Amino acid sequence: MNNHINPEKLNECQLAIGYCFHNTLVLEKALTHTSCRLENNLSNERLEFLGDAILGMIISDYLYKTLPQYSEGELTKIKSVVVSQATLARVSLEANLQDFLFVGKGLNDRNFLPKSLLANVFEAVIAAIYIDGGFEAAYNFTIKYLAKEIDIVCKNQHEKNYKSILQQYSQKEYGVTPSYRVLQQIGPDHGKSFEVIVLIKGNEYGRGWGKSKKEAEQSAAKETLNIFMPTPNLVSNNASETCSTSETCM
Template sequence: MKKIDNRLALAQKKLKVTFNNQDLLVEALTHRSYLAENPKKEITNEKLEFLGDAVLDLVVTDFIYNNYRKLSEGDLAKLRANIVNAEVLATIAKKLKIGEYIVLGKGAEHTGRKTDSILGDAVEAIIGAIYLDQGIDKSNDFIIKNFKSIIKSKYKLKDYSDPKTALQERAILKTSQMPIYKIVKEKGPYHDRTFHAEVFIGDKMLASGEGKSKKKAEQQAAAKALRLKSL
């Protein structure tokens, strides 16, 4: 119990959020792999992740709508997609050192604290927990504080195109070939699958990515290929 209390205290210090209901933070940090090995605990962060995803989407949409009014509806949607995605969530998680505080099953301990999908899901779950504990205003403060620099950077760089479209345009320009995506691995229960995708130009594998849908996995692979300048 003392170990868990210390973990919660450190997590709240790093998040700069003090929870009224500590159980919500415990739930937000508990990955399903822990439940699989401790079925009597009966909590995982999946439902909070679902809620946090909706809150994050609303707050980011509100921010870009009110701050970038000259953008068209299409460009607003593309900008939001380049902010609310697995890669950005994992970046935020690493900045906040979320991996140090997640509660994992023993089988996931080896790689889970560095797995982008687990880290990103935890960020959304934490947002959901903040919303339930302290409401939309505090959720808004947390999101803007942690996402604002990324939002401004993507807007300044005119990074509106979704990663797959941007990679396709670059690939055609440089190689006259279309990127090919392959789903090479699926893991997790049927209702909560994680997909692993790889993107190729010809026989050359450019990058890989993972996500809770095939589309998200492909988007992450494309984003990594762009960031790594694989072309």
């Protein structure tokens, strides 16, 4: 069994992601999934761990610098979507990382790789670039792929999907997916209204009304997000003033 990725594949990967490694061994490790862990322990698990932390720092830094008018709660909501597994898996595919992965026999169909695997390899590559070329190189690579995702969230394309945002937040913070329970329904069959409540780890949070269960769930998810990450309307103006003052003092 060949214990190393084909050097030509590594070269192709570097061209695809737009970064040339000084030490291609670290890239090889980032692309090696645990399903084919070797005797020399060459796999990307530890790089995933480091990459997750670096990714969080980069996105937080970028949001803080580019969105001075946004409150802490709003920045947290944006970040939760941008660093979600779904988003990272999508940009991993855009970077064509699935074509360069070193995986075990059970994962040979690269058209059906798990989202978690795709997201993890993206984080591992961030860490590999950081180790090889420093923070600025990792920063440039990350923002190259995620700036447009940030822009999408800021343009409120995710705003109505509060359930999706809450799910990402809850999974990251509590390790569980929120559930929803109908509290009551009123009105005739042709015009019912529903009240729904959010449950996370058995605890009750936001409630919401809607003309359908789905609409009520979105309303309840929105209310729950406001509980976890309040974003008062008056915060934006105060935040802008604070940023101006801070820049003067720095």
